[in-house]
Amino acid sequence: MVGTRIKLFHRLLFLCSFAVITLVGIVYGGGSGASTEGTCDSADAETYYFVTDAYSRQNLRPYVHVVWENIVSELKRTGIESPSISKDDVALVVADLNDDGRKDIIAIVARSMLFCGKLGRECSPFIFVSTDKGFRRVECCMNVNWEDFPIQILKQKNHGLRDMVLNCRFLVRFDGDHYCDQ
16 A cells, blocks of 8 residues: 555656656756747847836936826826835836837836736836837737746838847737737
8 A cells, every 4th residue: 555655656656747847848848838949059149138227226217207297297297196116116128129229128117916927937028119209118919927037129110129038938020010920
C-alpha cells in the first residue's frame, strides 16, 4: 500500500513537472496563442524595462507629470474623483518611438486594480508620443506584464511609429490610431 502511494506520488510529481515545463515553454518561448514574430531574442530591437521609481528620479519627473495629468483627467471624466493611486505608482519607459529625436513615453500605473487587474501585474499601458505642442496619447489594445518582461522597440515602423514586442511574445504595431497585436 505504501509502495503504491509512493509510485502514485512520483507520477503526480512527474506530471506536475511536465506541466510547469510546458507552461514555461509557452510563456518564454512564444507558445500557443502568441505571435511568434516577436521574441526577446531580436537583434533588431532596443530592450527596455519599466522604471518603477520614476517619480523619485529628477530626470523622469516631467514624464511622470505628463502621464499623471492625463490619468487624473481621464478618471474625473469617468466620475472617479480621488483614486487610490499616486505619482509613485507610475512606472515608465522613455524611448523614441518615431525616430524624431524626442523622447516618447510608455507608462503604466503599477499595482493598481484600476489599470492592472486584480493581481496588479497585467496593466494597460499609456503611450504618449512627443509632438511640437506637447504629447499626443496613442491607445494600446494590449496589456503588459510589467514585472517580468521587457518591452522591445523594433526598428521596423508602421504609420510612423516603431513596432514593439510586449511580454516577449506579442508583436504590436501601430495601425494609425492604436497599437494592437498582429
